[in-house]
Amino acid sequence: MRPELAALTEQLLPDPDSSVRPELQLLYRMLLDYPRRGGKGIRSELMLLSAQAYGVQPTTVAWNRALWLAVTLELFQNWVLIHDDIADDSEERRGRPALHRQHGVPLALNAGDALHAYMWDALRRAEVPAAYAEVLSMIHRTAEGQHLDLAWVKGHEWNLRPADYLEMVRLKTAYYTVIAPLRLGALAGGSAPPAAFEAAGTALGAAFQIRDDVLNLIGDERYGKEIGGDLLEGKRTLILLRWLENAPSAQRAVFLEQMRLPRGDKSAGAMRDLLGWLRESGAVNSAQDYADAEAERGLTLLRDALSDAPDPAAAAQIMALMGGLARREA
Template structure:
């Protein structure tokens, strides 16, 4: 991954500036437990990829990245608020290797911490050093992004009770759940940096494509990655019954017999408290391996991998309207990395 080393270094460098703004807006203050809970995920690290997109998008269109710092923090607040609430809904106990907010502070305080992070996103926009008309437009994007996030999450919850989800339904869900925030990040950065509608539109398209591809590639990795690099057992999504583009493609092409065979395993351990331990059981591993072979039989994993890579190609093609620059190249490299990573 040598070609990405400089990109990673710049992401790390920009993250320091964003972190300064985040901790300025969410200080240690009364009520102490609320602010501790709200600071928990931001302080846990995270790569700050979405804020990096805001800053580089502003620069790629000829703007001043300094003016994009508060807007960059705003998208990270939205991202973290969604993680707090997602973890409550999924009752997950770990996030980034640390106990989740609701595990440490209880569900009620975690909901409030998420709400606080959400409101801080709008406070960050209010502090942005951009003209009033740009602030209004950025707020529009942030509101649209938040709406789409909620809609995507609601669709994902609905999918839990559906046996089959079509490719079209999946793409609609994921465009809200992961596409919207990448799209909003790129668009907000562009709005900070330019008045050029063609540039803003190009970055908006880039962001949506990259966000969808990012999630699809995650789902591919769940089935093909090296367990040590992935940091979780391969096939976790099958065990939990997670609806993905891969599974949607399979259900649209598989024979009734193969569907029935797949459904014997798919979702078998969803909501099972012992599920995480069971995945290491040899019988369970064998079941999951057979399910993965069925997905391969119909080319479903390859279909999803190619879909993600095509989205990235289209995303970077859209950026060609922008002048060549280090910032534009960073965005292109980031997009490429998201479908080349092994974890």
């Protein structure tokens, strides 16, 4: 994340020393916790590059508005991550214990709610009226995708097709990772976002999420989350759904038995067996191949969508960033 975004976030959120009450000092520290853990800032960077592509120049008043939109995206991601970690009962976030693991679910949930409110304050400071509808749409789509994900886990639903997973990813990942940042950048520049942003962002977002699912199984020095956590949490992924289509009945029975259990009750031995079966089945390679194809399709659509952007140099930077994101090089 750019230093100026970190500075604006610190300016927006309350200073822990601003209260004499230790309880509120704790709340204010919790609000700053996930933002201070860093992260790549891919969504805010994409949004700022999109703003530049549509004519917003650094050091201008319009650039300051774009920076506040970028802070809005960063705060959105952080409060959603707090809630997501609670919903999934995750152990870690960005290499440290998840907020609810440190402070308990009630305090972490409240901190996420408070951070959500500060997100709207950042959006207010941006003073880009058209951005309100875009941010609302982003929240609606993300909530719909998250609901699909959580409802399938709660209902022990495995009678799903790859198309079901891709619909969930479009809503939960693609919209706020690619589509909304691109659209918000254009709006910051006073331009109507190209309609093709949605198709391009859907393909690129799917490629990103599938690669993230793959890395969760096989690991990588750049991967900052718990290896195998998706399997423990019973996440529906393209890898699992394709494996289930042809899994031997004995392996399928072990899988379904384990998936009915809470995370903490799952057998470590059975989890090791399942990881081995998944890796040996070819489902991982199949998912990677699909991600490759979606990445190339999305990049072609995005290149066409940006062909008329006023700043070709910024458009080229967007293509480079999205190429790295979709191929999981960023």
